[in-house]
Amino acid sequence: xxxxxxxxxxxxxxxxxxxxxxxxxxxxxxxxxxxxxxxxxxxxxxxxxxxxxxxxxxxxxxxxxxxxxxxxxxxxxxxxxxxxxxxxxxxxxxxxxxxxxxxxxxxxxxxxxxxxxxxxxxxxxxxxxxxxxxxxxxxxxxxxxxxxxxxxxxxxxxxxxxxxxxxxxxxxxxxxxxxxxxxxxxxxxxxxxxxxxxxxxxxxxxxxxxxxxxxxxxxxxxxxxxxxxxxxxxxxxxxxxxxxxxxxxxxxxxxxxxxxxxxxxxxxxxxxxxxxxxxxxxxxxxxxxxxxxxxxxxxxxxxxxxxxxxxxxxxxxxxxxxxxxxxxxxxxxxxxxxxxxxxxxxxxxxxxxxxxxxxxxxxxxxxxxxxxxxxxxxxxxxxxxxxxxxxxxxxxxxxxxxxxxxxxxxxxxxxxxxxxxxxxxxxxxxxxxxxxxxxxxxxxxxxxxxxxxxxxxxxxxxxxxxxxxxxxxxxxxxxxxxxxxxxxxxxxxxxxxxxxxxxxxxxxxxxxxxxxxxxxxxxxxxxxxxxxxxxxxxxxxxxxxxxxxxxxxxxxxxxxxxxxxxxxxxxxxxxxxxxxxxxxxxxxxxxxxxxxxxxxxxxxxxxxxxxxxxxxxxxxxxxxxxxxxxxxxxxxxxxxxxxxxxxxxxxxxxxxxxxxxxxxxxxxxxxxxxxxxxxxxxxxxxxxxxxxxxxxxxxxxxxxxxxxxxxxxxxxxxxxxxxxxxxxxxx
Numbered sequence: 001x002x003x004x005x006x007x008x009x010x011x012x013x014x015x016x017x018x019x020x021x022x023x024x025x026x027x028x029x030x031x032x033x034x035x036x037x038x039x040x041x042x043x044x045x046x047x048x049x050x051x052x053x054x055x056x057x058x059x060x061x062x063x064x065x066x067x068x069x070x071x072x073x074x075x076x077x078x079x080x081x082x083x084x085x086x087x088x089x090x091x092x093x094x095x096x097x098x099x100x101x102x103x104x105x106x107x108x109x110x111x112x113x114x115x116x117x118x119x120x121x122x123x124x125x126x127x128x129x130x131x132x133x134x135x136x137x138x139x140x141x142x143x144x145x146x147x148x149x150x151x152x153x154x155x156x157x158x159x160x161x162x163x164x165x166x167x168x169x170x171x172x173x174x175x176x177x178x179x180x181x182x183x184x185x186x187x188x189x190x191x192x193x194x195x196x197x198x199x200x201x202x203x204x205x206x207x208x209x210x211x212x213x214x215x216x217x218x219x220x221x222x223x224x225x226x227x228x229x230x231x232x233x234x235x236x237x238x239x240x241x242x243x244x245x246x247x248x249x250x251x252x253x254x255x256x257x258x259x260x261x262x263x264x265x266x267x268x269x270x271x272x273x274x275x276x277x278x279x280x281x282x283x284x285x286x287x288x289x290x291x292x293x294x295x296x297x298x299x300x301x302x303x304x305x306x307x308x309x310x311x312x313x314x315x316x317x318x319x320x321x322x323x324x325x326x327x328x329x330x331x332x333x334x335x336x337x338x339x340x341x342x343x344x345x346x347x348x349x350x351x352x353x354x355x356x357x358x359x360x361x362x363x364x365x366x367x368x369x370x371x372x373x374x375x376x377x378x379x380x381x382x383x384x385x386x387x388x389x390x391x392x393x394x395x396x397x398x399x400x401x402x403x404x405x406x407x408x409x410x411x412x413x414x415x416x417x418x419x420x421x422x423x424x425x426x427x428x429x430x431x432x433x434x435x436x437x438x439x440x441x442x443x444x445x446x447x448x449x450x451x452x453x454x455x456x457x458x459x460x461x462x463x464x465x466x467x468x469x470x471x472x473x474x475x476x477x478x479x480x481x482x483x484x485x486x487x488x489x490x491x492x493x494x495x496x497x498x499x500x501x502x503x504x505x506x507x508x509x510x511x512x513x514x515x516x517x518x519x520x521x522x523x524x525x526x527x528x529x530x531x532x533x534x535x536x537x538x539x540x541x542x543x544x545x546x547x548x549x550x551x552x553x554x555x556x557x558x559x560x561x562x563x564x565x566x567x568x569x570x571x572x573x574x575x576x577x578x579x580x581x582x583x584x585x586x587x588x589x590x591x592x593x594x595x596x597x598x599x600x601x602x603x604x605x606x607x608x609x610x611x612x613x614x615x616x617x618x619x620x621x622x623x624x625x626x627x628x629x630x631x632x633x634x635x636x637x638x639x640x641x642x643x644x645x646x647x648x649x650x651x652x653x654x655x656x657x658x659x660x661x662x663x664x665x666x667x668x669x670x671x672x673x674x675x676x677x678x679x680x681x682x683x684x685x686x687x688x689x690x691x692x693x694x695x696x697x698x699x700x701x702x703x704x705x706x707x708x709x710x711x712x713x714x715x716x717x718x719x720x721x722x723x724x725x726x727x728x729x730x731x
Contacts, residue, residue, distance in 0.1 A: 669706020
């Protein structure tokens with residue numbers, strides 16, 4: 001069966017319809033006449049009734065079902081989509097559009113379209129019918145026991161702003177804001193489980209609805225005795241299936257989610273896994289003011305750059321009268337093996353670009369996957385760590401980042417922290433004891449500290465020999481290959497520590513799944529490091545010219561060739577003017593070889609590029625050119641990649657470049673002896689003790705099947721659920 005990828009021109013009708021459901025009907029309507037995504041900052045303003053519906057009970061259900069294994073994830077998926085499918089269908093039937101999902105909550109708007117009172121009535125009746133449907137969810141039988149769900153909702157009416165933020169490197173994200181959205185959220189805060197509350201903006205406008213007055217002009221709606229069959233169809237139902245092409249919709253999605261759906265592997269998105277959530281509160285523009293959309297894009301652009309650079313996933317952006325927030329995930333939908341560190345690095349970057357932001361970070365096991373109905377769905381996460389991260393964000397002062405749930409090695413290997421007072425979180429029996437980030441961990445030579453490594457004796461020895469060869473001027477390329485979680489990054493950390501001890505200067509970069517279509521994005525940081533440019537900064541033409549000339553004056557006239565690599569425009573010189581196409585690329589290859597050769601004359605180098613299965617083609621070509629030209633230089637080019645034949649279960653198929661001059665070091669699974677050593681060390685770090693029960697450790701070893709990351713994640717999952725390995729039942 002041929003692989004279906006993000007550039008496949010023809011996608012099955014069902015997959016196209018499924019892709020389109022990732023965008024609200026309001027957005028699809030506006031894209032029917034557009035040729036691609038809307039320009040960030042574009043504004044659409046209209047009046048609408050808004051409904052915010054929240055459900056409680058899914059978080060505890062998710063945690064219980066996670067303990068039952070893969071079957072629990074499938075069961076959770078079925079239950080979530082039964083509930084959300086019902087609610088989305090009701091919104092559609094009453095002429096509304098589900099705009100956002102917030103974990104186990106949803107927001108819907110009902111545009112006036114010339115009749116404000118009718119739209120408000122449809123929204124109220126929709127909320128009422130949602131409440132009537134809750135009888136089906138009062139006692140849900142599951143493999144982990146019975147559970148009940150509770151519903152509450154708030155409604156309001158008024159102006160709405162629909163805009164777009166993002167860019168083509170990350171993705172585009174629709175944002176809906178305005179007094180109508182603020183009002184329905186405020187009304188929901190006045191609601192108790194099983195009730196619907198009207199905001200003062202509509203409490204006095206609905207005839208024939210019995211409501212009890214509440215403080216502040218809010219009113220609690222009494223349930224209707226019966227339902228009235230909806231008479232208004234959803235706007236999404238009238239949209240031409242061909243009106244918005246798949247490539248446009250893909251631009252609003254994480255690429256791995258889009259590929260999974262297009263290739264028919266969407267079911268693999270649904271699972272319980274360890275994820276780090278970063279919640280950020282920031283000062284955004286007033287949505288009622290002119291050009292608020294463009295201002296929101298301007299404020300968030302540096303943060304979006306940080307998301308791209310650290311490999312995170314922008315889950316959503318929310319605006320409101322009580323503050324603006326955005327949520328970024330690390331570990332879902334793509335896991336990198338060092339997602340906790342990436343999240344903490346991202347938090348550090350946020351403090352630079354949004355110095356007054358309040359940030360909450362929490363890591364733990366969550367349900368990840370698709371939720372929604374036929375016409376509207378999204379990729380989201382549900383679990384206690386989301387609640388904790390939100391609570392930490394609320395607790396944090398301006399300019400403060402609070403962290404909970406991250407492993408000790410991730411924290412102390414990335415940031416300096418100080419303890420703060422414990423806080424209570426709804427639904428948790430024990431208080432959370434967060435840490436406050438004081439700054440980055442000091443590093444010698446800007447190289448990350450080597451983490452503990454178990455086994456890999458022959459592989460470490462091979463790398464030590466190659467490092468010694470680089471010192472002696474015998475340049476080589478080494479590619480470490482293996483499946484996700486097998487320990488490639490940990491072996492790289494160990495090699496870097498050895499290289500630094502031998503006097504090598506280390507320059508390092510990571511490829512990212514979100515930038516495979518952006519030329520040279522995979523090695524932009526590496527090239528900037530070789531030129532001595534400040535990490536994370538966008539260099540200007542003068543600095544680049546000076547940096548190249550500083551390496552060797554004779555290279556200066558060729559500096560414009562580096563413009564595409566660094567993502568900036570550099571005016572041509574007499575040497576480069578008029579040169580295009582293959583010849584320009586060959587000159588760029590030669591320039592990069594000259595740069596690394598001159599740097600190696602000052603001292604031996606290690607050039608490290610990780611996750612090369614995500615290399616963009618332009619970066620792949622340049623890396624191959626470097627690999628071919630290293631002979632006789634004091635340079636070790638160290639790459640990591642998943643095995644070429646390894647198909648990611650979420651539909652993405654890694655394709656690392658072929659390096660004919662490279663030595664490959666494949667990483668097999670750990671043997672049982674090394675797995676047992678790792679299990680003991682991981683349990684000791686997580687719990688402060690090693691269990692007396694050998695069966696407990698044997699169970700960990702068997703479950704991990706030689707994969708270090710899976711073994712450590714299993715221990716962290718047990719820690720998050722307060723399952724003590726020292727208890728007799730733990731074995």
